[in-house]
Amino acid sequence: MNLLASDITALFLTLQLAAVTTVILMAIGAPLAWWLSRSTSRFASVIEATVALPLILPPTVIGFYLLIAFSPDNFLGSSWLTLTGQPLAFTFSGLVVGSVIYSLPFVVQPLQSGFQHFDHKLLEAAETMGAGTLDRFLNLIIPLTRRAFATAALLGFAHTMGEFGVVLMIGGNIPGETQVLSIALYDHVEALDYGRAHWLAGGLLVFSFALLILLYGFNRHKKSGAKQL
Amino acid sequence: MNVDKNIQLSVEHCYVQEGSVQKERVRKKSPQKANGQEADFSLAVKAQLPGKGITAIYGPSGCGKTTLLRCIAGLESAEHCQLNIGGNEIDGLPVKQRQLGYVFQEDRLFPHLSVEGNLDFAFKRRFSDNGPSKQQVIAWLDIEALLDREPDHLSGGQKQRVAIARALLTAPRCLLLDEPLAGVDSKARNPILRHLGTLAENLSIPMVYVSHNLDEITRLADHLIIMDQGRLVADGPLLDMLSRLDLDVTRQEGAAVVLNTRIVGHDDRYSLTQLALSLDSGVSSGSGSDAQLSVGQLSGEPGNTVRVRIPSRDVSIALERPSQSSILNILPGVISEIELIDGARAVVKTDVAGQAILARITRKSLEHLQLETGKQVYLQIKTVALLSETLVSGYPCIRNT
Structure with a gap:
């Protein structure tokens, strides 16, 4: 076995980070995407652009500003410290906050496009049948946009798994706390330990590829399935 | 006729809401309001509808008959709206609490559910247990053979029959129908008209039927409301209305x-x-x-x-x-x-x-x-x-x- 215990720790930490981030992203992303898909105000395009920023900004730029925001001298960092007694910078919580921001467009954009294709007239029909907001969300919106939800969750998860720049800036390299797979990989390469680097890099590659195959396979199956039925 | 059972309707100024499905259409009609936050649609109708049988709302397209129906259902709000159905004040209630069945111009069946799934969606949420049973509704609209089918694979007429059945299964106080035959090809119309006639005979609730087709109305309705440009032109029992020479309906080619x-x-x-x-x-x-x-x-x-x-x-x-x-x-x-x-x-x-x-x-x-x-x-x-x-x-x- 070429993997160190620290690599295993990094793997589990990464999976944990991706899972927590995805759950939070779905909770924030769904209402945000719904609002963006319906709103016609000019303010909405500003929010839309903000959400999309991580797509084009170098991760180090986001990481740099987050690092500054996390500082106990600033509002976010100090209020977090008061609330939890822990700093945000160089902690797992800080990584979650950074990942949520960094992966937000990967969740919001598929959901928004799914919601835009959703036929809002169906909601009116359900409303006349006595269905409330939550009822309509659970029984109409989710089943009819399930592909968008699956895409959003998988992309959010996979993208968080592969995060590097932001983590490096705000998380540092603390094993068991902030050392994720991509950082561990970087360490191995720096130490010229290519054997272990191959394990991690290859593992991430295969995992990401499998995830995408799963996603596109699911979408394609649903498409053809709908035609056959 | 028991007056309490009637529908008292008074809509004075309908407000078409931001984000409403109807808004686009209304905006086209009132371009001067296009830059405003809401497009107002001038609507003033005061009428009393019988508490049983079919009341038709007739008028040229764009006269506000669909908007009126949507006001009744609560899908549009009006500044002054009084609505009393069978003794129940329902204005001011949110759509889901008005307990009205609504059949839209498009079928609006839920595509992820089978025909039976669509019916169950309504039946599970029914407003009371006094409504017709599933078997009754299925028989009235003759949709037994369609239950396992997907909505996407039904013809226009079949879809609309399922949509009517679905609306009835909520046990509504009143069934509102907005040109349900508009999207149905002419061959399929007769059977649906027959089914609607069956419903009128069997249901104890009133039906309000919006149409610009006088032929459909003469076949179905007992009571007629004529609208033009958001105003009520005349209303009364169908048979009287169709022979009133002061009304445009009697001067038309197809009168x-x-x-x-x-x-x-x-x-x-x-x-x-x-x-x-x-x-x-x-x-x-x-x-x-x-x-x-x-x-x-x-x-x-x-x-x-x-x-x-x-x-x-x-x-x-x-x-x-x-x-x-x-x-x-x-x-x-x-x-x-x-x-x-x-x-x-x-x-x-x-x-x-x-x-x-x-x-x-x-x-x-x-x-x-x-x-x-x-x-x-x-x-x-x-x-x-x-x-x-x-x-x-x-x-x-x-x-x-």
């Missing part, structure tokens, strides 16, 4: 009156059935037998009521009873009202055994025959359309129960 007739006998030799215009029971005799129409043989018993429709352009007027004519239906009548449509045409209203029949004739004939109110004439009726086909085919709804 027709609807008569209630009674089967008096069958002529097996020629496969005809005689219908009497006078509804008084008892054997018709003497002058009464003059006011009879012959139609293709019906299956109903003597005494049964049959609703017929007579287009005014298929009625001509003679001063003496024509003796040499292929037209069977020649009725004596007295002119009660004459209205010029334009320079060339006129409508003549004639009283025949207490019911009104309209004739659409030229002004030239009007002057040539020196027609005037009070004059005795003979009406030659070329076509008599049967509206209550239910009686002809022995459709289940007329089974004596």
Whole structure:
């Protein structure tokens, strides 16, 4: 076995980070995407652009500003410290906050496009049948946009798994706390330990590829399935 | 009729909300408001609708009839809206608490559910247990064979039948239908009209039917509301409204009156059935037998009521009873009202055994025959359309129960 215990720790930490981030992203992303898909105000395009920023900004730029925001001298960092007694910078919580921001467009954009294709007239029909907001969300919106939800969750998860720049800036390299797979990989390469680097890099590659195959396979199956039925 | 059961309706100023599905359409009509936050649609209707049977809301497209229906359902809000259905004040309630069934112009079936899934969606959320059962609704609309199908694989007419069934399964206080036949091809319309007739016979709740098709309305409705440009033009029982010469409906090319007739006998030799215009029971005799129409043989018993429709352009007027004519239906009548449509045409209203029949004739004939109110004439009726086909085919709804 070429993997160190620290690599295993990094793997589990990464999976944990991706899972927590995805759950939070779905909770924030769904209402945000719904609002963006319906709103016609000019303010909405500003929010839309903000959400999309991580797509084009170098991760180090986001990481740099987050690092500054996390500082106990600033509002976010100090209020977090008061609330939890822990700093945000160089902690797992800080990584979650950074990942949520960094992966937000990967969740919001598929959901928004799914919601835009959703036929809002169906909601009116359900409303006349006595269905409330939550009822309509659970029984109409989710089943009819399930592909968008699956895409959003998988992309959010996979993208968080592969995060590097932001983590490096705000998380540092603390094993068991902030050392994720991509950082561990970087360490191995720096130490010229290519054997272990191959394990991690290859593992991430295969995992990401499998995830995408799963996603596109699911979408394609649903498409053809709908035609056959 | 119990007044408490009626629908009291008063909508003064309808507000089409931001983000409403209807908004786009309204905006097109009121461009001066296009930059505003909301597009107002001027709507002022005050009416009392009977608490049973079908009330039709008729008017040209864009007159606000759909908006009115959406106001009733709560899908649009109005500044001043009073709505009382069967003694329940429902204005001010959110859509989901109004307990009204709504059949949209498009079927709006849920594509991820089967036909039965769609029905169950409504049935699970039903407003009360007093509504019709699933079996009843499925039988009334004849959709048993469709239950396992997906909505995407139904024809337009089938979809609309399922949509009507779905709306009924919520056990609504009132069923609102917004041009349910608009997207259905002409061949599929007749069966749906028949099904709607069945529903009217079986349901204890009122139905409000929006349409710009007078033909559909004459076949279905008991009560008629005519709208134009957001205003109520006239309202009243259908039969009265269709013979009112002050209304545009009687001056149109397709104008027709609807008569209630009674089967008096069958002529097996020629496969005809005689219908009497006078509804008084008892054997018709003497002058009464003059006011009879012959139609293709019906299956109903003597005494049964049959609703017929007579287009005014298929009625001509003679001063003496024509003796040499292929037209069977020649009725004596007295002119009660004459209205010029334009320079060339006129409508003549004639009283025949207490019911009104309209004739659409030229002004030239009007002057040539020196027609005037009070004059005795003979009406030659070329076509008599049967509206209550239910009686002809022995459709289940007329089974004596």
